Amino acid sequence: MKNLLSVVFLALILISCGSDQEINDTKIFLNFSHNVDGNPVSTDDLSHTNLAGENYNVLTLKYLISDIKLISNEKDHEKIIKDVHFVDLSDPSTMFIESDIIENGSYTLQFRFGLDANTNIADNFTNENFHTTMQWPQMIDPNSGMLMGGGYHYMKLEGSYNNDSTFYNTHTGPTMGMDYSFLCSFDVPININNSTNNLEYAIEMNINNWYGPEVVNLEPAIMMNMPTQMNLMMNGMMGVFNLQGLLD
């Protein structure tokens, strides 16, 4: 009997020592925020100026990010937070993601801006709230024989520029069969241990960074424009988003 008690006691000690493998109750909260060079987004005055010197406001901002996950810094595991998330500047309910419980470890946050080619297929998300507003018809141009668009926009950024009645549509997405989605990962360390409370972060988008350093002009239509889509992707990769810790 004494032997049995000793074995049980030792087993309890061993389990308690494995703290790195424990699952605690820590969650990650991601809040989406948007600014133009640090200023609040203007929906009225053409108070923003891009690298090309064009003045503009923002009337519509909708975008998709996908494969949102925490990657263990030891590269031994990943935690998917959400497969696809739709952000709509006019809908506060889209500005927030809550993860499941995250196990202890040190992580890096990563997501894809837009949808990759394997996912971005017409009618792949018919029951999602973004299906109608973000769809981008997937079809072969009967004249050129080339694939036009396909599946869903990555982003719809719209507003007025130069004067109130001139509109730009910065719409990004797959173009002529090319996948212009890209990965965003952040150096901000995310450490979770037994004493960690829920963690809250802001994913901040500086809208003006879509238009530089590669100069992108505000234009009414860019959907079939591969060089512009490429420049937008480059600008996006170079720093449209950053991650800011809010609470620990």
Place this chain on the structure above:
Amino acid sequence: MNRGIIILLVVLLFFSCKKDLIIVEGCTDQMASNWNATALYDDGCCLYDTIIPFQTTPYNIITPFGFPDMIIPENNPLTVEGVQLGEKLFNDPILSADNTLSCSGCHIKANSFSENNQYSTGIDNIEGFRNASALINLGWNTSFNWDGSVQTLEEQVFEPVTNPIEMHDTWVNVESKLNSDTIYKNLFKNAFNIDYIDSIHVVKAIAQFERTIISVDSKYDKWMRQELQLSPSELNGFAIFNSEKGDCFHCHGTEMFMDNDFHNNGLDANNFADLGRANITNNADDIAKFKTPTLRNIEFTAPYMHDGRFSTLEEVIEHYNSGGNYSPTVDPLMKKIGVGLQLTNTEKQDLINFLKALSDYNFLNN
């Protein structure tokens, strides 16, 4: 032990002294229809009523290709009995005060359940102020009426019955008329298991029927199913529709050919006769915004726009081709205000030919 025997003997003595004692036999099961409360001994004579549970026949909707799952309220599932009743009510002028106007009076099947008049006329010969919407594929709409004033079909059906410029009836009167009709009494009993017909079940039945009005068998659909080929002109129109050249798809996209959203498409610069969505939200940002209609069967739903101002598809295309008018809430998708799409005559015709490929003749004629 001895004490127990003594008690037993006393009891036996007591009963033996009661000469009038009768042990009543009968049904002792309280669940039986002939349960005898005085019976002490069950003689096996219990009778039971045969209870037939209320049953309806499920009406299954097959989700068309590329459509989301239909939005069906949990408290109003589709049944064959409910749908049939709803169709009868939809076509019956009994819902109007003078029994002259039915839902189908303004929503005519040959017109994709809209009508060719600019405005509909109610029982008092008063015209409305908006064009009757086509009633197809409604089960995939997230709001109803041009201004999105209601979020469910059930709510929508409530309105025209009592609207003074439409059926101008009262629900008390409608309920009275329906409850004095034995055919309706039976139909409502079969559909909903109710003995008194009320407005809630009237709108439920009509909403069920409206959810079954599905049109997805146009030439375009057959082309998508690879059953036939579109003409070169229709194909070119499809490309214009789905590119920023025509830029129709941003509002009329997906297989539903609508986006369940509200837009100001630049019809007027000012002096808006109808504030549209702003009437519901009281938000100045919504002035002159109206719900995007589906383009399926658009060939047969003239006149066009919320106020039926355009008589032909050619006029509609010309509106976009010339760019429309600026106002503070005009949609940024109307990106060439005053300039327009600048389509050639051939391109405009190609676009119209594609729009006509969205006509579902099987639906309209059968």
